[in-house]
Amino acid sequence: MGFERFDALRGLTFDVPEGSAFAMIGANGAGKTTTIKVLMNILEPSRGSATVLGVDSRTISPRELAQIGYVSENQDMPTRLTVGEYVDYLRPFYPTWDRQLEGSIARQLRLPLERKIGDLSHGMRLKMALLCALPYRPKLLILDEPFSGLDPLVRDEFMEGLLEQAGEMTILISSHELGEIDGVATHVAFLDEGRLLFQESMNELTGRFREVQVTLEIEAVRPAQIPKDWMQVRAIGNVLTFVDARFEENGLGEAVRSRISGVRGIDSKPMALRSIFTTLARASRDNGTRWKEGQ
Numbered sequence: 001m002g003f004e005r006f007d008a009l010r011g012l013t014f015d016v017p018e019g020s021a022f023a024m025i026g027a028n029g030a031g032k033t034t035t036i037k038v039l040m041n042i043l044e045p046s047r048g049s050a051t052v053l054g055v056d057s058r059t060i061s062p063r064e065l066a067q068i069g070y071v072s073e074n075q076d077m078p079t080r081l082t083v084g085e086y087v088d089y090l091r092p093f094y095p096t097w098d099r100q101l102e103g104s105i106a107r108q109l110r111l112p113l114e115r116k117i118g119d120l121s122h123g124m125r126l127k128m129a130l131l132c133a134l135p136y137r138p139k140l141l142i143l144d145e146p147f148s149g150l151d152p153l154v155r156d157e158f159m160e161g162l163l164e165q166a167g168e169m170t171i172l173i174s175s176h177e178l179g180e181i182d183g184v185a186t187h188v189a190f191l192d193e194g195r196l197l198f199q200e201s202m203n204e205l206t207g208r209f210r211e212v213q214v215t216l217e218i219e220a221v222r223p224a225q226i227p228k229d230w231m232q233v234r235a236i237g238n239v240l241t242f243v244d245a246r247f248e249e250n251g252l253g254e255a256v257r258s259r260i261s262g263v264r265g266i267d268s269k270p271m272a273l274r275s276i277f278t279t280l281a282r283a284s285r286d287n288g289t290r291w292k293e294g295q
Helices: 032-039 083-093 099-109 120-133 152-165 202-208 249-257 273-285
Strands: 019-025 070-074 140-144 170-175 187-192 195-201 212-214 231-234 238-244 262-271
Touching: 019 032, 032 140, 032 170, 070 120, 070 187, 083 099, 083 120, 120 152, 187 202, 187 273, 195 202, 195 273, 202 273, 212 249, 231 273, 249 262
Parallel strands: 019 170, 019 187, 070 140, 140 170
Antiparallel strands: 187 195, 212 238, 212 262, 231 238
């Protein structure tokens, strides 16, 4: 996918499992919003293709669009209408609109139906976007940087309202804030400069990464032969540290002692999601490596 001489997306291929909460993560400019625009047929790819709800994105019709919800931090809404007036306007476009669900969401999010949209705070506008996207029970809900600028309380209320109504809905989230998807996403894809570094389930990702600290009887020295799954290897005093990207509880001790002499102790601990992504991003940029599941 390119814009004139700039390739916004390069060889990007991923699958969103049905019923998952799938997070596209990456810095601003990584290609997340461009990917969403391709999926929604706002942009047509110069190469390749995308399939949404079983249909080529370039031929997506009102039938499919009526099954897709969309929430964005930059969503345009008619500022002169009240919240209630805008919801009244949208309702006839969706045959599956559930008035009871609409009322339940409005009450849960404490939305002022009589207030004009132009007078709403940023957080309230995002809550309203959720109110507009959920009552027709979409099969796919797209959240494009939905949490930007939200205070923690509003963000939690937003997610509570979403997750309570999720059901079997597939959720696609784009975000550059890792803390926003931790505990929410079931699967994750990491984009960097339009490329997919990897796609993986959250359980597998967090399960295979560990920070390892090896205490030695002598001064630590980097091993001559470092396994490809040992990343950020550092020697400080009599301690050697590294990130094990393919952690196995039973095999770690043998792998360490076969390469390092004078081992006194080995400790490992799980890594925060932010640390995992930072490690992978640095490895990719330093080595030109595309990190994928199973690598």
